[in-house]
Amino acid sequence: MDGDDDFGAELAASLDPDSWAWLPGVDYAAGWRVARQTADELNSLLVACGVDRGQLRAIADTDAQGGALVRIEGIAEGWLSLEELLCLAAAIRRESH
Template sequence: MRGDDDFCAESTADLDPDRWLWLPGVDYAAGWRAARRTAEDLNGLLAACGVQRSQLRAMADTDALGGPVVRLEGVPEGWLSLEELLVLAAHVRRESA
């Protein structure tokens, strides 16, 4: 960090109420369970392609209304692996078209 001002600016930028405020009566667990199944499937595909979970992983989450959301989190090496996979997939797709 460069100073306390930078820390405060970064912290307040992350305080999006739609990301952390829970509304009464919303079934967040159901949305999370649906997202979890998808995240597990995606993590399986990434592993099958040789991407280590410590480099890039899918995580279950929900939006403010309880809808399922899958987030990808990773280190630069993991994102580069995903980029390589997407370039290969795009190439195969163009050839089959």
């Protein structure tokens, strides 16, 4: 155990069939294509902002109903880079209002 008190709850959530079971008749490919385009655009923006793809990246996925879903995964350094970018964006937004 890594000291995370929610480890069991996270494991149970990841085993939820509604989060991974494919349902007959659902067009998962269409949702994935939308998610892929969005993930590609986000990844391009992250790279343009200096975030290495090996540190943080958007990944296309679908939800249980076939809807587009984009997950962001990364290592701590990547998340810190994103935090810095979001803080800069928030400061610029405050200045412009």
